[in-house]
Each structure stands twice: as C-alpha cells, then as structure tokens.
Amino acid sequence: MNLKVSSSPHIRAFGTTGRVMLNVIAALIPALGVSTYFFGLRVLVVVSVTIASCVIFEYISRKIMKRDNTITDLSAVVTGLLLAFTLSPATPLWICVLGAFVAIVVAKQMFGGIGNNFVNPAILARIVLAVSFPVQIGSWKIASAPGAALSNFADSVSGADLISSATPLGMLASGSTELPTYLELFLGNRAGSLGEVSVIALLLGGIYLIARGLIKIWIPISFCIGTVIIVLLSGGDPMYHLISGGLILGAFFMATDYVTSPLTNPGKIIFGLGCGLITGLIRIYGNLPEGVAFSILIMNIVTPHIDKLTIPVPFGGGKKHAKQKA
Amino acid sequence: MIHNLIMRRGVHPDASKNTSELPTIRLESFAKVQIPMSMHIGAPCAPCASVGDQVSVGQKIGDSPAFMSAPIHASISGKVTAVKKVVSSSGSSVEVVEIESDGLNTIHDSVKPPVIESRADFIKAIRESGLVGLGGASFPTHVKMSPPPGKEPDILVINAAECEPFITADYRHILEHADEIIEGIISTMNWLGIPKTVIGIEDNKKDAAGLLRFQIGKSGASDSIRVKLLKTIYPQGAEKPLIFNTTGRKVPTGGLPHDVHVMVLNVATVRYVARYLKTGMPLVRKHLTIDGSAVARPCNVTAPIGSFIMDIVDQIGGVKQSPAKVIMGGPMMGVAMDRDNVGILKANNAILLFDANDAAIPEESPCIRCSKCIDVCPMNLMPTGIDAAARAKDLEDLVRFNTMDCIECGCCSYICPAKRYLVQGIRMGKQLLRDSEAKKKAAVKGEQ
Ligand code: SF4
Numbered sequence: 012m013n014l015k016v017s018s019s020p021h022i023r024a025f026g027t028t029g030r031v032m033l034n035v036i037a038a039l040i041p042a043l044g045v046s047t048y049f050f051g052l053r054v055l056v057v058v059s060v061t062i063a064s065c066v067i068f069e070y071i072s073r074k075i076m077k078r079d080n081t082i083t084d085l086s087a088v089v090t091g092l093l094l095a096f097t098l099s100p101a102t103p104l105w106i107c108v109l110g111a112f113v114a115i116v117v118a119k120q121m122f123g124g125i126g127n128n129f130v131n132p133a134i135l136a137r138i139v140l141a142v143s144f145p146v147q148i149g150s151w152k153i154a155s156a157p158g159a160a161l162s163n164f165a166d167s168v169s170g171a172d173l174i175s176s177a178t179p180l181g182m183l184a185s186g187s188t189e190l191p192t193y194l195e196l197f198l199g200n201r202a203g204s205l206g207e208v209s210v211i212a213l214l215l216g217g218i219y220l221i222a223r224g225l226i227k228i229w230i231p232i233s234f235c236i237g238t239v240i241i242v243l244l245s246g247g248d249p250m251y252h253l254i255s256g257g258l259i260l261g262a263f264f265m266a267t268d269y270v271t272s273p274l275t276n277p278g279k280i281i282f283g284l285g286c287g288l289i290t291g292l293i294r295i296y297g298n299l300p301e302g303v304a305f306s307i308l309i310m311n312i313v314t315p316h317i318d319k320l321t322i323p324v325p326f327g328g329g330k331k332h333a334k335q336k337a
Numbered sequence: 338m339i340h341n342l343i344m345r346r347g348v349h350p351d352a353s354k355n356t357s358e359l360p361t362i363r364l365e366s367f368a369k370v371q372i373p374m375s376m377h378i379g380a381p382c383a384p385c386a387s388v389g390d391q392v393s394v395g396q397k398i399g400d401s402p403a404f405m406s407a408p409i410h411a412s413i414s415g416k417v418t419a420v421k422k423v424v425s426s427s428g429s430s431v432e433v434v435e436i437e438s439d440g441l442n443t444i445h446d447s448v449k450p451p452v453i454e455s456r457a458d459f460i461k462a463i464r465e466s467g468l469v470g471l472g473g474a475s476f477p478t479h480v481k482m483s484p485p486p487g488k489e490p491d492i493l494v495i496n497a498a499e500c501e502p503f504i505t506a507d508y509r510h511i512l513e514h515a516d517e518i519i520e521g522i523i524s525t526m527n528w529l530g531i532p533k534t535v536i537g538i539e540d541n542k543k544d545a546a547g548l549l550r551f552q553i554g555k556s557g558a559s560d561s562i563r564v565k566l567l568k569t570i571y572p573q574g575a576e577k578p579l580i581f582n583t584t585g586r587k588v589p590t591g592g593l594p595h596d597v598h599v600m601v602l603n604v605a606t607v608r609y610v611a612r613y614l615k616t617g618m619p620l621v622r623k624h625l626t627i628d629g630s631a632v633a634r635p636c637n638v639t640a641p642i643g644s645f646i647m648d649i650v651d652q653i654g655g656v657k658q659s660p661a662k663v664i665m666g667g668p669m670m671g672v673a674m675d676r677d678n679v680g681i682l683k684a685n686n687a688i689l690l691f692d693a694n695d696a697a698i699p700e701e702s703p704c705i706r707c708s709k710c711i712d713v714c715p716m717n718l719m720p721t722g723i724d725a726a727a728r729a730k731d732l733e734d735l736v737r738f739n740t741m742d743c744i745e746c747g748c749c750s751y752i753c754p755a756k757r758y759l760v761q762g763i764r765m766g767k768q769l770l771r772d773s774e775a776k777k778k779a780a781v782k783g784e785q
C-alpha cells in the first residue's frame with residue numbers, strides 16, 4: 012500500500028496562475044481590437060513581435076539559468092502584450108525586440124522570474140526605450156480617417172498610411188487649441204501608444220477583471236483620484252487628464268500588476284494614490300507630457316515598504332493586544 | 338445579523354455532502370479493535386487492562402491521574418490480545434490496547450446512569466464518560482467545563498456549523514437525535530449555571546435548524562436556547578469565528594473562549610452528554626462520515642471506537658478502487674494517514690478515501706502576490722508573508738506576521754492560484770517559533 016501523505020488541505024480550488032493570466036489577456040482584447048481599427052494591421056504586427064520575443068526570451072533565459080520552463084503560465088504573453096500597448100504603432104520592430112529583452116531578461120528573469128521581480132517589466136522596458144530612443148519612441152501617429160487604416164492591406168501592415176500627430180497630452184503641453192473632443196478620447200480616435208487610446212475598451216476590460224475578482228478596484232480608483240487632486244489644484248481639466256494619455260491603461264492594467272503592487276487593500280490605496288499624485292505632478296509641473304510610467308516605477312520601488320507598514324491586524328488583536336492584556 | 342456581515346472571510350469549496358440524505362448505519366460486529374491510549378489533548382492514559390483479560394463494553398481500560406486527560410473504555414466485549422506501543426502515522430509512539438471480539442457485545446456492570454447532585458458531580462461524571470470535544474479538537478470536555486475562577490461562561494455556544502466538505506455526521510446527528518441534543522444542552526446549562534445557549538448552524542441546513550427549534554419549543558426552553566443561522570462558508574465552524582458570529586465576542590490572540598466567557602461544545606458532544614446521563618454508557622462509539630472518491634458507497638455510520646478503517650469500509654460496500662490517500666477528518670483540516678490499518682478515534686468525524694486522481698497534489702509555483710490568501714484568511718493574516726518568512730527561517734518576520742494566530746483552516750492553500758503549500762509552510766513557521774521559545778526558556782533556566 013502506497014498512501015500519499017501531505018499537509019492539509021487536501022483539496023484545492025480550480026484557479027491557476029495561467030488562468031489568471033489568460034483572463035488578463037482576455038481583458039486586453041477589446042482595447043487591441045479598437046486599436047487595430049484605428050491604426051491598422053500594423054498594431055497586430057507590433058503586438059505579435061513583442062509577445063513572441065517576450066516568450067522566446069523567457070524560454071531562453073530559463074533554459075540558460077537551468078530553471079523550470081515557465082512560459083505556460085502565460086505571464087510572458089501578458090508582459091509582451093502590455094509592452095506593445097505602451098508603444099506607438101510606428102515603433103521600429105527591432106526596438107520592440109529590445110524592449111522585450113529589457114522586460115523579460117533584465118526586469119524579470121534576472122530577479123528570479125515570476126513573482127520575484129520588483130518593478131513592472133513592461134513599465135521598465137517602456138521607460139528604458141523612451142530614454143534610449145526618444146525619437147523613435149516619440150513618433151506618434153494617427154490614421155487619416157477612422158477605419159481608413161484598414162483599407163489598404165500592405166500599407167496597413169507597414170503602417171505607411173499613418174500620419175504624424177501630437178498626442179492629446181502633447182497638445183495640451185504645447186498649448187495647442189485644437190484638442191480632441193471627450194468623445195474622440197473615449198473611443199480612441201487620437202494619437203498615442205497603441206493600447207492606451209480607447210478609454211472605453213480599456214474600461215470594459217478593467218471592469219471584467221474586477222467583476223471576476225481578479226483585480227480590486229482600489230488601485231485604479233485611488234490612482235485616478237490622486238491625479239484628479241493635482242489637476243484640480245493646478246486649475247486643469249481633470250476629465251481631460253483622466254481620459255487622455257495612458258492613465259486608464261496604467262491604472263487598470265499596469266499598476267494593478269500583482270507582483271509589483273502591495274498585498275493589502277490599505278496598501279493598494281496608498282500605492283494608487285502615490286501613482287496618481289506623481290502622475291499629476293509630472294504631467295503638470297514636469298518636463299514630460301506623460302508621467303504614468305514613471306509614477307508606477309517609483310511606486311513599485313516603495314511597494315515592499317508599503318507592505319511592511321500595512322500588515323493586517325489579526326482577528327483577536329494580535330500579539331500586542333495579548334501582551335496588553337497580560 | 339450584522340456579525341454575519343463583518344465576519345465573512347473564507348472559501349466556498351464544493352460541499353460534496355453526498356451522504357446528507359443517508360440515515361446513519363449502525364455497525365456492530367468487528368472481529369478486532371485497536372484502541373489508542375491517547376485520543377485527546379493532554380496526558381495519555383495508562384492501560385488498566387492486561388493481555389488475556391476479558392473485557393466488556395463500557396469497561397474502563399485506560400486512565401490517567403492527570404486532570405488534563407480523559408479515560409478510555411472498551412468498545413466491544415472480548416479478550417485483550419495485546420497491549421503494545423505502535424508508531425502512529427504522525428511518527429510518535431502511542432500505546433494501544435487490542436481487543437478480540439467474543440461476538441457478544443456484553444455490557445459491563447459499571448455501566449449505569451451516574452448519580453448527580455452537584456456541579457462537581459456533573460463534571461466528574463463527564464470525566465468518567467471519557468468525553469472529549471467531538472468536533473475534531475478532542476479537548477477533554479470536563480476540562481472545558483472547569484474554567485479558571487472569574488472566567489465562568491455566561492453563554493454556551495453549540496457548534497453545529499459542520500463547514501468541512503463531505504462531512505454530514507453532525508447533520509445526521511441533529512436529524513436523528515435532536516431531542517437528545519436539546520436534553521444535553523439543558524443539563525449542561527443547569528449543572529454549570531449557564532443562562533443562555535446559541536446553536537450556530539450554517540444556513541444550508543435549514544431543516545436541521547427547524548428540527549432543533551421544534552425540540553427547543555417542546556422542551557419549553559425557547560427563552561434560553563436560540564438557533565442562529567450562519568452564512569454557509571468555510572470555516573464557519575472554526576471556534577473563534579464561530580464565537581464572533583454567534584455572540585459578537587472576539588477571543589483575543591492567544592486566548593481561549595473562556596476569556597470572553599463563552600463555552601463552545603460540539604453538537605455531537607452535547608448529545609453524548611445526554612446519552613451518558615441517561616444510560617451511563619461512556620463514549621465507546623462514534624458517528625462518522627465515510628466518503629471520498631475511492632469509497633463504493635459513501636454513508637454515515639456509527640462504529641466502535643478503535644475499529645479499523647478498512648473493516649468499516651468493507652462492511653459498507655468496500656472500495657471502488659484502491660485508495661491513494663486516507664484522510665482522518667475533512668478535506669480541509671483532516672490528517673492524511675500513511676496507513677489504513679488504524680482504529681478510528683473519539684474525535685474522528687470522517688474518514689475519506691481518495692482515489693489517485695483526487696490524491697494528486699498540484700505542483701507549487703512561485704507566489705504571484707495576488708493577495709487571494711489574504712482575502713480569504715478568517716484570522717486576517719498574511720499567509721504568503723508567513724510562508725516566505727518560514728522558508729527563510731526569519732523569526733522576526735514570523736512574529737511580525739502573527740504566525741501563531743493561524744488556525745490552520747487551510748483556506749489560503751485552498752485558494753492559492755500558484756498552489757503554494759502555505760499551511761505546510763505556516764506549520765513549519767510555528768514550529769520554528771516554538772523551538773526558539775523553548776530555547777529561550779532553557780537559556781533563562783540555565784542562567785538561574
Ligand atoms: S494566494 Fe498564493 S499566489 Fe496569491 S498571494 Fe497568496 S501565496 Fe501568493
């Protein structure tokens with residue numbers, strides 16, 4: 012008789028890391044669809060390249076480090092997708108590959124792989140690229156007319172039919188008077204990184220994740236509140252700031268990354284507020300039009316400290332309580 | 338009502354209460370039983386029967402002078418064939434008494450209703466009955482009934498939550514013996530001077546709750562005994578959450594129910610109180626659920642304590658396939674045994690036999706910090722932090738994360754998408770803390 016002896020519990024819930032990641036991917040699909048509609052098939056080319064290179068880098072680095080293969084947990088796919096979401100559809104493909112390298116090898120695997128990285132891989136990659144290749148990364152484009160980007164297959168794949176345009180935040184920073192309307196911002200008919208443009212599609216995905224219990228509302232909400240506070244104090248238009256730029260993408264999909272955000276609900280609120288405040292400050296007083304990525308990076312770094320400060324008080328009061336009684 | 342809203346952390350495993358509609362089967366004939374001398378928390382008993390002795394049902398075969406202990410009685414009649422030490426599944430050595438049945442199940446002369454005239458008589462009788470907490474904790478009942486001065490309970494909480502999947506033994510107990518349960522509660526209240534009782538039961542067992550209410554009404558105790566429906570969620574029956582959800586009182590960290598003037602008894606325990614007062618038959622039989630994917634015909638049985646697991650299973654239709662895991666208790670907190678030839682214990686409320694498929698343990702992957710374990714922890718702990726601290730042997734962090742507050746309910750491991758063995762890690766952490774505590778004490782002693 013060979014009986015299995017193991018610690019209780021002897022039953023486990025259905026969910027796995029892979030399923031969580033699969034749900035995140037599903038939640039990003041609407042935004043990807045809208046982006047393809049506005050920017051053309053070039054979007055899918057960029058996304059495919061970043062995902063494929065992320066997965067390949069993950070596979071190779073695990074092999075070299077003689078660790079078990081983790082590509083089936085789908086986290087590399089999520090990273091690839093998110094990284095592409097932060098890039099302009101006109102980004103040269105070799106830069107996409109480089110970004111994947113920074114995200115997977117430098118930010119993630121050099122720290123031990125999934126669960127051990129302390130900064131969000133996609134965010135770090137995006138920042139490294141933006142600093143190293145400001146011209147290529149900052150070449151923002153827009154379709155000549157909605158849907159026009161899909162009319163010619165060859166042009167659509169290469170992105171040749173896109174025309175240069177400033178991002179809404181760029182316009183705001185340069186004092187342009189021809190800002191896109193709220194509706195255009197909501198739908199996504201504007202220049203920007205390929206994943207950030209459609210607020211409505213991103214919200215759809217975000218709400219899906221919240222409804223499935225996969226992310227909590229605390230970080231997105233407090234992120235938005237933090238930004239709104241700064242914008243209001245400076246006399247800006249809070250709505251414009253919320254729906255232009257990468258705030259919604261960042262708040263719902265980047266800042267909520269499990270590994271690099273705090274564990275407890277109070278911690279998440281502190282984290283989100285921090286992100287929001289820093290984003291607002293950079294946007295309004297900083298040199299850059301956008302601050303979402305930097306704010307998340309900074310808050311990633313303080314996350315371990317937030318965790319230490321927000322250890323929950325156990326039911327029953329904990330040790331301190333017990334001592335006071337004695 | 339409001340307490341239900343506050344204390345709602347836990348998980349919703351598949352209830353698998355496959356046996357809830359099946360009347361309890363009484364199993365009588367066992368060729369042999371093996372009765373351990375330690376089936377309770379506290380001092381083990383010394384056997385008071387020797388090889389060759391003829392013993393009969395209800396005869397005391399083990400006792401201890403220690404207060405924190407409970408005597409042990411023969412569960413069948415026959416000849417003592419062995420008194421020996423065996424290595425238990427957990428690796429510790431326990432003494433067992435083996436009895437070979439004479440097939441008669443003769444009842445011993447000492448079995449007669451106890452004469453009780455005072456509170457002290459009552460507690461003494463409870464000790465003699467060998468009763469221990471039947472919910473699984475196996476804390477000697479008479480000890481629980483003797484709280485330190487100033488900590489006398491003013492409310493009795495009856496645990497009828499039965500929140501573990503598979504187990505329906507308590508539920509069947511209520512359906513089949515609601516009258517005796519209420520009798521037991523009333524006697525306990527009367528002799529111990531406890532004015533009030535709340536019976537906590539999950540709201541998926543409304544019929545059982547109705548039956549209890551009916552019996553309460555019949556016995557005219559509606560003013561002092563209340564049935565409270567609790568949300569169906571695991572671990573609703575864990576002592577500290579249960580006390581909070583029935584009385585609104587919070588047992589402080591490191592404390593016991595009597596610190597908030599509460600006494601908790603399991604529903605089966607109070608029924609045995611009533612039986613013992615009426616018949617004088619000590620705790621020699623146990624109700625339990627036999628289930629799991631390897632069992633051909635899952636059901637509820639009552640069987641003599643010490644009867645072998647596989648003998649019980651054989652009598653109810655055997656196994657579908659050879660079991661790959663044998664669990665004493667429920668799937669969330671039960672103990673996996675390394676053998677199936679052991680006798681059932683006083684506090685066993687289930688035996689589960691899992692086939693190879695169910696026995697498979699998923700492989701661990703790194704924590705993705707999803708915080709699900711924190712969300713479900715009924716004690717409001719940070720299981721992933723404790724686990725990491727335990728594996729890193731970081732004592733400071735183990736203290737910081739309130740490791741000792743964990744009740745090992747298993748919710749965190751259950752829910753973890755990365756399939757971390759959190760409870761195992763936490764147990765390790767607790768052991769590290771205990772060891773360091775012991776070392777500190779030894780050092781202090783050495784200095785003196
Ligand atoms: S549930 Fe598992 S993966 Fe999630 S935080 Fe807890 S230990 Fe980590």
Ligand code: SF4
Pocket residue numbers: 713714715716717718719720742743744745746747748749750759760763
């Ligand atoms: S840490 Fe302990 S009390 Fe909390 S869920 Fe895990 S086993 Fe239960």
